[in-house]
Amino acid sequence: MIDFKMGDWRTNVSILGLMNILDHSNLKYDFSKDKQSLLIENEIFENFEKYYFSYFIDTYEKFIPWYRIANYKDNVEEYLNNLSEFDEAKLKDLNNQIDIVKDYMRRKNYIKVYELIDENIDIEEQVKNLNKINLKKGEELKDKLEEVELELNKLKEIIKYVSTDRARDYMGAKGVIYSYINRGIDGVSFLFRQTKERDIFIDYKNYFIKPLEEYLDEDKEKYKFECFSCGSKIKNLSINMNLVKNTGFDSARKTSNIWNHESDFAICPKCQFLYSCLSAGFFYFMNEGIFVNYNFDLEGLQIINNNLKENAIAEINRPENAISYRTLISTIEKQYERHARFELNDIQIVRYIDDRYKFNILSKEALKIIIDSRADINYLVKAGYRDGSTNFSIYDLVIDKVFNNQNLYSLIHFLIVHLISEGAGFQRFYNIHHISRILNINSRIIREEEFMTVEKDRGKLTDLSKNAGYHLRKNYMDNMKDEKRVNNRMKSITYKMLNALKTNNSGSFMDTLINTYAYVGKPIPIYLVEALKSDDGLRIVGYAFVAGVNSYDDRKNDGGEDNDK
Structure with a gap:
C-alpha cells in the first residue's frame, strides 16, 4: 500500500485529482485515521494509464x-x-x-x-x-x-x-491533453514535443508508472538526497519540479536562483506520479479553473470541491461565469453547514485564469462576513455595469475585495458617481438598492459597531445614516413640490459630499450637511455629528447618507427587478 499525505496546494489538488480518477473508474482507496493521507493499493497502477485518460475524456467529452x-x-x-x-x-x-x-x-x-x-x-x-x-x-x-x-x-x-x-x-x-491536462503539467512524457513514443498511453506508463513501481521496490537506506515535496529519500536529483506548470523556474537554465548554483529542487517518482494528476483536481470551464484548498481533511477537501463542480454545472446556462464567485460561495455555505469547525480555518482559493494561477486566502474573518451577509450578497447576483466594451459583475467585485480583506468604500464611491451621472460609454445595471446592500456588507467588514457610543445604536450607524438621508430628501420634496428640482438639488449635494469624502474632509462634509438641514429647518441627528469625529466615522456616515438622499425608485433600464427589494 502507498500513501499520499496532504501538504501544499499542489500536493492537495493532485491528491484530489487522483481520488477523482479512482472514483471515476470505481477503484477503491482509503484514508488514514486522521484523514490527512490517501491510501491506495499498488495493484491500481497496473492499468492506471487507462483510468487516467478515461477520467479526462469522460469529464470534458463535450468540449473536445x-x-x-x-x-x-x-x-x-x-x-x-x-x-x-x-x-x-x-x-x-x-x-x-x-x-x-x-x-x-x-x-x-x-x-x-x-x-x-x-x-x-x-x-x-x-x-x-x-x-x-x-x-x-x-x-x-x-x-x-x-x-x-x-x-x-x-x-x-x-x-x-x-x-x-x-x-x-x-x-x-x-x-x-492540449485543452486540460497541459494546464497543470507540461514539457514531459506525452507533452514533450520531441517524445519518440507515439502511443500516449504507453508514454504515460513509461514516464510516470514504471519509475514509481521501481522506486517502491528499491532499498533507499543509502540514498543521500531528499524529495523537495514530501521529504522521501531519493537516489539523485534527476526529477525536478518543472513538470508542474507555472509554479517554478528552469533550474538548469537559471542557476542564479539556486543557492551556490547547485539545485536540490528535485522530487521522487512518487510525487512525480502524483503531480501528473494535478489537472484532474481542478474543475475547468472555458479558460478558467478553480480549486478550493480546504486542508482540514481529505474528506472535506473532496466534498467541497465536488460541490463546487456540481454547483458550477448547474450554473452553466446562467449569464454569469460557470465558476464565478457565486458558485464558490454557494459551495462554501454547504461546507459550513456540514462542518462547524470549517469556520475556524483559513481557506486558500486557487484560480487558473489566462494560463496563470491566482491565489486568494479566505480568512475565517472573511468567511464570517460572507456567511453573515448571505442575503445582501445574493441580492447582487444580477448587478453589474459595462465600461466601454468590458462587462463587470458587482457581485464578483465585492467578493474579490472581501477575499482580500479590503473595505468597499472605493467601489461604493465609484458606483454612486456613475449612478448620478451620464458617462459616455458607461452602462449601469444596478441601482441605489444594490449600493445599499454593499453598504450593509461593508458595515460588517469595518465593524461599525465600534463607532457608536450609545449602546442601543451600536451596529446601526449605516442604517441610521441611510434613513437620515432618505428623510432629508422627503423634506426637500415637501418644501419644493417639484421632483425635477429635488433631483437636481440632491445631485448637487451628492457631488459636494462625495468630494469631501474622497479627501476625508470632515469640515467640508459638515458644512454641506449644515446647509442641507438648514434649508428644511430640521436639526442634524446627533449620531451623524458624533460619527464625523473620525475618518472611518466620516466614511460610514457619508456614503450611507449619500445613498439615502438618492433612495428613490430608479429601476428603469438598470437591470433591477421587482423582487430585488
Missing part, C-alpha cells in the same frame, strides 16, 4: 474536438433520410461541419495516432476527399442533391471511423 466530429452522426442520418427536404440552411450547416472535420483531422497531433487506431484505413485520404458544396450563380440546390448525398456518405464513413472505441481513446486523449 473529437466530440464535435462524432456527435454529427444524427445530423448526417437525418439529412440522408430526408434529402428532398434539404435546404440552404442545412447546406450551410453541412459545409460548416466539413470545415470542422478537415481542420481538426488534418492537425499533426491527430495524424500521429491514426495508425494506432486502425492502420488498415487511410483516414487522411478520406478527409482529403471530403469537399464542401458551393452553389454557383444560377444553380439551384435541388440540382446538387446527388453531390450532397455523396459528401454526406463520405462524412458518414469518417464519423464511423471516429466513433470506434480506439478512436475515442486516442483522439479524445489528444483533445484533453
Whole structure:
C-alpha cells in the first residue's frame, strides 16, 4: 500500500485529482485515521494509464474536438433520410461541419495516432476527399442533391471511423491533453514535443508508472538526497519540479536562483506520479479553473470541491461565469453547514485564469462576513455595469475585495458617481438598492459597531445614516413640490459630499450637511455629528447618507427587478 499525505496546494489538488480518477473508474482507496493521507493499493497502477485518460475524456467529452466530429452522426442520418427536404440552411450547416472535420483531422497531433487506431484505413485520404458544396450563380440546390448525398456518405464513413472505441481513446486523449491536462503539467512524457513514443498511453506508463513501481521496490537506506515535496529519500536529483506548470523556474537554465548554483529542487517518482494528476483536481470551464484548498481533511477537501463542480454545472446556462464567485460561495455555505469547525480555518482559493494561477486566502474573518451577509450578497447576483466594451459583475467585485480583506468604500464611491451621472460609454445595471446592500456588507467588514457610543445604536450607524438621508430628501420634496428640482438639488449635494469624502474632509462634509438641514429647518441627528469625529466615522456616515438622499425608485433600464427589494 502507498500513501499520499496532504501538504501544499499542489500536493492537495493532485491528491484530489487522483481520488477523482479512482472514483471515476470505481477503484477503491482509503484514508488514514486522521484523514490527512490517501491510501491506495499498488495493484491500481497496473492499468492506471487507462483510468487516467478515461477520467479526462469522460469529464470534458463535450468540449473536445473529437466530440464535435462524432456527435454529427444524427445530423448526417437525418439529412440522408430526408434529402428532398434539404435546404440552404442545412447546406450551410453541412459545409460548416466539413470545415470542422478537415481542420481538426488534418492537425499533426491527430495524424500521429491514426495508425494506432486502425492502420488498415487511410483516414487522411478520406478527409482529403471530403469537399464542401458551393452553389454557383444560377444553380439551384435541388440540382446538387446527388453531390450532397455523396459528401454526406463520405462524412458518414469518417464519423464511423471516429466513433470506434480506439478512436475515442486516442483522439479524445489528444483533445484533453492540449485543452486540460497541459494546464497543470507540461514539457514531459506525452507533452514533450520531441517524445519518440507515439502511443500516449504507453508514454504515460513509461514516464510516470514504471519509475514509481521501481522506486517502491528499491532499498533507499543509502540514498543521500531528499524529495523537495514530501521529504522521501531519493537516489539523485534527476526529477525536478518543472513538470508542474507555472509554479517554478528552469533550474538548469537559471542557476542564479539556486543557492551556490547547485539545485536540490528535485522530487521522487512518487510525487512525480502524483503531480501528473494535478489537472484532474481542478474543475475547468472555458479558460478558467478553480480549486478550493480546504486542508482540514481529505474528506472535506473532496466534498467541497465536488460541490463546487456540481454547483458550477448547474450554473452553466446562467449569464454569469460557470465558476464565478457565486458558485464558490454557494459551495462554501454547504461546507459550513456540514462542518462547524470549517469556520475556524483559513481557506486558500486557487484560480487558473489566462494560463496563470491566482491565489486568494479566505480568512475565517472573511468567511464570517460572507456567511453573515448571505442575503445582501445574493441580492447582487444580477448587478453589474459595462465600461466601454468590458462587462463587470458587482457581485464578483465585492467578493474579490472581501477575499482580500479590503473595505468597499472605493467601489461604493465609484458606483454612486456613475449612478448620478451620464458617462459616455458607461452602462449601469444596478441601482441605489444594490449600493445599499454593499453598504450593509461593508458595515460588517469595518465593524461599525465600534463607532457608536450609545449602546442601543451600536451596529446601526449605516442604517441610521441611510434613513437620515432618505428623510432629508422627503423634506426637500415637501418644501419644493417639484421632483425635477429635488433631483437636481440632491445631485448637487451628492457631488459636494462625495468630494469631501474622497479627501476625508470632515469640515467640508459638515458644512454641506449644515446647509442641507438648514434649508428644511430640521436639526442634524446627533449620531451623524458624533460619527464625523473620525475618518472611518466620516466614511460610514457619508456614503450611507449619500445613498439615502438618492433612495428613490430608479429601476428603469438598470437591470433591477421587482423582487430585488
